[in-house]
Amino acid sequence: MSLLDFLHEYDQSLLIALGEHLRLVGIALLIAVAAGVPTGAWIARGEHRAGPVLLAANIIQTIPSIALFGLMIPILAMVNHGIGFLPAVIALILYAQLPVIRNTRVALRAIPPATLDAARGLGMTERQIFLRVALPLAAPGIVAGIRIAATMSIGVAAVAAYIGAGGLGIFIVRGIQTTWDMMTIAGAVGIALLTLVVEIALGIVQRMLTPKGLRVRGGGR
Amino acid sequence: MIEFIDVRKTYGGEIAVNGVSLRVETGELCVLLGPSGCGKTTLLRMANRLVEPTSGTIMIDGEDIMCSSPVELRRRIGYAIQSVGLFPHRTVAQNIATTPELMGMAAGKIAARTDELLSMMNLEPARYRDRYPSQLSGGEAQRVGVARALAADPPLLLMDEPFGAIDPINRAEIREEFLALQRRLRKTIIFVSHDIPEALFLADRIALMRSGNIEQVGAPPELIASPATEFVKRFFGGDRRMLLLETTRVAEMTIPPAGPGNPRAAIAAESTLREALLALMSGDGEHLGIHDGNGGMLGEITLGDIQRHMALAMRADGEPRR
Amino acid sequence: MNELFPFFADHLKDIGLRLGEHVRTVGVALLLAIPLGMGIGIALSRGWARRIRGPVFYLLGLGQTIPSLALLALAVGLLGIGVVPAVIALLLYSILPIARNCYTGIQSVPDAAVDAARGLGMTQLQILRSVQLPLAGAYIIAGIRTATVVAISAGALASLIGAGGLGDFIFAGISLYRPEEMLAGAIPTALLALGADFGLSLLEKRLERWRR
Numbered sequence: 001m002s003l004l005d006f007l008h009e010y011d012q013s014l015l016i017a018l019g020e021h022l023r024l025v026g027i028a029l030l031i032a033v034a035a036g037v038p039t040g041a042w043i044a045r046g047e048h049r050a051g052p053v054l055l056a057a058n059i060i061q062t063i064p065s066i067a068l069f070g071l072m073i074p075i076l077a078m079v080n081h082g083i084g085f086l087p088a089v090i091a092l093i094l095y096a097q098l099p100v101i102r103n104t105r106v107a108l109r110a111i112p113p114a115t116l117d118a119a120r121g122l123g124m125t126e127r128q129i130f131l132r133v134a135l136p137l138a139a140p141g142i143v144a145g146i147r148i149a150a151t152m153s154i155g156v157a158a159v160a161a162y163i164g165a166g167g168l169g170i171f172i173v174r175g176i177q178t179t180w181d182m183m184t185i186a187g188a189v190g191i192a193l194l195t196l197v198v199e200i201a202l203g204i205v206q207r208m209l210t211p212k213g214l215r216v217r218g219g220g221r
Numbered sequence: 222m223i224e225f226i227d228v229r230k231t232y233g234g235e236i237a238v239n240g241v242s243l244r245v246e247t248g249e250l251c252v253l254l255g256p257s258g259c260g261k262t263t264l265l266r267m268a269n270r271l272v273e274p275t276s277g278t279i280m281i282d283g284e285d286i287m288c289s290s291p292v293e294l295r296r297r298i299g300y301a302i303q304s305v306g307l308f309p310h311r312t313v314a315q316n317i318a319t320t321p322e323l324m325g326m327a328a329g330k331i332a333a334r335t336d337e338l339l340s341m342m343n344l345e346p347a348r349y350r351d352r353y354p355s356q357l358s359g360g361e362a363q364r365v366g367v368a369r370a371l372a373a374d375p376p377l378l379l380m381d382e383p384f385g386a387i388d389p390i391n392r393a394e395i396r397e398e399f400l401a402l403q404r405r406l407r408k409t410i411i412f413v414s415h416d417i418p419e420a421l422f423l424a425d426r427i428a429l430m431r432s433g434n435i436e437q438v439g440a441p442p443e444l445i446a447s448p449a450t451e452f453v454k455r456f457f458g459g460d461r462r463m464l465l466l467e468t469t470r471v472a473e474m475t476i477p478p479a480g481p482g483n484p485r486a487a488i489a490a491e492s493t494l495r496e497a498l499l500a501l502m503s504g505d506g507e508h509l510g511i512h513d514g515n516g517g518m519l520g521e522i523t524l525g526d527i528q529r530h531m532a533l534a535m536r537a538d539g540e541p542r543r
Numbered sequence: 544m545n546e547l548f549p550f551f552a553d554h555l556k557d558i559g560l561r562l563g564e565h566v567r568t569v570g571v572a573l574l575l576a577i578p579l580g581m582g583i584g585i586a587l588s589r590g591w592a593r594r595i596r597g598p599v600f601y602l603l604g605l606g607q608t609i610p611s612l613a614l615l616a617l618a619v620g621l622l623g624i625g626v627v628p629a630v631i632a633l634l635l636y637s638i639l640p641i642a643r644n645c646y647t648g649i650q651s652v653p654d655a656a657v658d659a660a661r662g663l664g665m666t667q668l669q670i671l672r673s674v675q676l677p678l679a680g681a682y683i684i685a686g687i688r689t690a691t692v693v694a695i696s697a698g699a700l701a702s703l704i705g706a707g708g709l710g711d712f713i714f715a716g717i718s719l720y721r722p723e724e725m726l727a728g729a730i731p732t733a734l735l736a737l738g739a740d741f742g743l744s745l746l747e748k749r750l751e752r753w754r755r
């Protein structure tokens with residue numbers, strides 16, 4: 001049986017697994033961005049807060065994914081959600097914090113102080129400064145962080161198949177359990193391809209969100 | 222008209238501005254001059270509440286600035302700074318349109334105003350309108366910065382070394398253009414500088430500052446000829462006579478009526494004494510005619526007249542009055 | 544939860560054994576990845592590599608985005624199960640951070656320092672050994688630090704392909720739903736990663752200080 005035959009025969013279950021994978025990663029990223037971008041903006045404004053926040057995010061990031069699951073399951077079991085979607089989504093959200101927070105902070109701090117001083121001096125409100133000046137200028141950097149978080153999340157979501165969260169990792173789980181290499185490879189190739197596609201797609205988004213004024217250089221003289 | 226009344230600013234124990242009082246008249250360009258750290262930028266930034274004074278009052282046209290919200294106040298005051306701070310993601314036109322947009326001006330009016338300002342700053346609108354800041358030279362960016370400050374036609378302008386970041390040749394050029402523009406617009410301007418020639422060239426009056434205090438306020442020739450303190454005298458350095466020649470206009474001296482016979486050369490009363498001196502030395506006559514710029518003769522001067530004026534102006538070699 | 548301590552006490556020897564396996568797999572992979580990664584980093588920093596530098600880093604970067612579980616699964620497909628495929632997968636995974644940081648570190652050495660060394664009559668090799676590499680030390684350690692954390696994490700998954708290690712407890716604990724067993728694997732794994740990260744961060748800081 002070739003890989004193509006396998007894909008043909010299991011196309012339905014592959015699609016379902018892909019859907020589960022995307023749903024898990026998508027929901028986790030949405031929440032992670034909603035939490036991480038404001039946190040990054042918050043620590044960019046007060047440098048004294050940056051140390052502890054980044055340290056905490058870094059510690060979470062350092063804990064291996066399967067170990068994090070192993071630590072979380074007994075805790076979540078107390079509310080009857082030991083395995084499945086919830087621990088997976090929580091782990092993904094936690095892992096995504098470091099790249100999102102760090103990139104948001106770096107991108108916001110890279111804005112020249114004179115630009116913000118001018119905005120204030122011309123009579124923009126703090127809200128207008130953030131929405132019209134800071135955010136557009138920081139957007140490419142923030143998306144770069146989301147991009148790192150996304151590729152990482154796809155990988156962690158694959159491991160989450162072991163705790164019953166479904167997704168493409170299921171093929172690897174079953175393939176290894178039944179020593180059916182074709183199934184393992186199909187899962188691995190699927191996850192690798194998904195990662196590459198998302199990586200490239202978010203790269204395009206990042207380029208689109210880069211203001212034209214930051215892309216053009218020189219000229220005209 | 223803007224008036225600072227006993228304005229103080231301290232940061233912790235550090236005194237940045239130490240009870241300064243200063244009145245800048247409507248249509249006047251007042252340069253805050255002084256070494257770095259003397260408090261001139263802090264004083265400027267208190268006028269649009271980018272810095273809040275520790276004590277004292279600032280009045281614009283008789284109204285305490287604390288009565289308006291900072292945002293409202295800033296929209297009524299033009300603001301240009303040394304590092305320009307153009308928004309890199311917005312075109313030149315969008316940058317200039319910032320304050321008019323914030324104030325809700327109609328799009329068509331904004332476009333017309335933008336083009337008008339670009340022409341005023343000697344930047345051809347069709348060529349520059351859609352460029353991004355990264356596509357501008359240093360001098361062009363500073364011109365756009367000034368245009369942006371002027372966009373909502375504010376009567377008062379705050380400028381913090383707005384021509385500081387460009388090379389000397391372009392700086393001289395942009396300065397001259399700016400002075401010509403100011404003669405036309407007659408804005409009330411507070412202009413921070415640490416550059417003596419720039420201050421002497423632009424200022425109606427200079428407020429010379431040191432460690433949070435104003436040492437002396439006056440027209441440029443006044444500060445040079447009769448420095449109030451030893452610091453003022455030393456600040457302008459050894460060539461004060463030369464500076465006086467460069468900053469005094471012929472119109473400021475007593476011009477004797479023309480004698481019999483027409484002098485060969487003549488210059489306008491608006492010229493500086495330095496220019497008069499050069500004309501006298503390069504011409505072959507003893508006398509130099511002075512005209513009012515519209516063909517009317519005011520009189521004629523000699524080298525001796527200039528010497529007498531200088532001697533009077535620099536009385537007692539300009540020893541400090543206190 | 545209250546079975547945790549008895550379980551730990553009863554299985555102390557087992558935990559030590561698995562920890563040893565874990566460290567062995569990760570250690571061998573890193574021992575191979577460090578010279579390989581540094582070799583690539585040094586090679587790409589040379590003038591002749593200017594053209595291929597971009598593409599090589601792009602490819603390595605893409606390889607790095609492939610999740611470790613997928614890479615381990617592919618290794619099984621190609622090489623079967625056991626320690627060797629696990630070491631190879633971990634090795635591949637650790638090369639990029641080391642190579643990239645080694646390259647960045649060498650690039651960060653001021654041109655003036657290299658010029659001065661050349662002026663003193665050093666050969667290219669001497670410049671590399673006594674100027675560029677020592678000054679790039681903090682960067683290289685930072686790369687090794689990233690690689691180590693990544694390898695410890697992937698090492699826990701390597702239990703799935705028969706390489707042993709602390710992952711054995713976690714996976715057995717999950718499939719039999721025995722929380723105390725999960726924790727017996729998860730806690731030492733997390734501590735191992737955090738400890739390695741912290742230890743190498745100290746080394747990195749020391750080299751940074753020395754650089755100034």
